[in-house]
Amino acid sequence: MTFSAYRWSVQACSIFLGLLFWTAGMSKLYHQHAFIGVMGPQWLIEKLAEFQLGFYASFIAYCQVVIGLMLLTLRFRLAGAVFLVPMLANILMITISQNWRGTPYIVSIFIAMNLWVLWIDRQKILLFLGYVPQTIPAQNTPIQKQLPADALWLLGVLANIISIQFSFIALPFAYTLAVLGVIISFGAYQWHQKLTK
Numbered sequence: 001m002t003f004s005a006y007r008w009s010v011q012a013c014s015i016f017l018g019l020l021f022w023t024a025g026m027s028k029l030y031h032q033h034a035f036i037g038v039m040g041p042q043w044l045i046e047k048l049a050e051f052q053l054g055f056y057a058s059f060i061a062y063c064q065v066v067i068g069l070m071l072l073t074l075r076f077r078l079a080g081a082v083f084l085v086p087m088l089a090n091i092l093m094i095t096i097s098q099n100w101r102g103t104p105y106i107v108s109i110f111i112a113m114n115l116w117v118l119w120i121d122r123q124k125i126l127l128f129l130g131y132v133p134q135t136i137p138a139q140n141t142p143i144q145k146q147l148p149a150d151a152l153w154l155l156g157v158l159a160n161i162i163s164i165q166f167s168f169i170a171l172p173f174a175y176t177l178a179v180l181g182v183i184i185s186f187g188a189y190q191w192h193q194k195l196t197k
Contacts, residue, residue, distance in 0.1 A: 010120045011074060013113040017084065018072025020110070025064030026160070026178065028057070030167040035178075063087065065160060071117075073185035075153045075192060078124055081117040088114060149192040156185030 020039055027037025028044055041047070048057040067087065070080025088111050095103040118125065159181030166174035 006120060010077075010117055013117050014071045014074060014077045014081070017110060017113055017117070018068045018070065018080065020068070021064045021084070021087075022068025022072050022160075022182075025061045025066075025068060026164065028061035029065070029164045030174070031171070034167060034171055035175075060087075062161075065164075066157060069157055069160065069182070069185055073153065073156065073182065073189050075149075075185060075189040077117065078121045081114050081121070082125075084114050085118075146192060146195060149188045149195060152191065153185045153188035156181040156183070156188065159184060 023035065023037040024039040026035040027033050027040075027042045029035075033042040045054050045057040045061065048054055063083070064087070067080050067083045070076040071084070088107060092104055092107045092111065095107055159177050163174040163177035163181065166177060
């Protein structure tokens with residue numbers, strides 16, 4: 001497999017997982033779950049609220065939104081993949097303990113996809129763990145140049161968080177704000193790529 005094929009496969013896995021978890025979180029948090037989400041359960045917050053765990057369920061949903069955006073927009077792909085490990089492990093354990101037929105196998109596929117993303121970035125993980133691999137190229141982009149791109153990415157995330165609140169008031173505007181937030185965050189990734197070249 002060539003380098004470009006590796007890069008394409010990792011980006012495809014990252015975007016797929018990001019889309020999956022971003023929509024999962026948004027569908028839990030939007031008013032009356034009026035957001036397309038292929039991974040449930042959408043009623044998680046209401047169900048756990050019966051056991052005084054509604055705030056915890058909302059926290060999980062917001063984490064899904066942010067982790068999903070990290071993976072979907074590719075700007076913080078590695079961080080998103082690292083954060084996704086405990087989330088996927090918990091989802092796997094819940095589906096096994098609840099005897100959900102077939103679901104553990106699907107979650108296992110998601111885990112394999114996430115491990116592939118982590119494997120490709122293993123040199124950066126080793127660096128984080130204190131090892132200094134010789135194969136990492138020197139980063140020649142000053143941090144000051146990256147900060148505006150990071151601020152732009154955060155603006156996109158903020159637009160998504162705000163869109164959740166607007167879903168209770170004006171649903172079409174909320175959708176527009178959410179999509180605009182994704183576009184802004186992905187634009188930050190493109191900007192960062194230009195800065196690092």
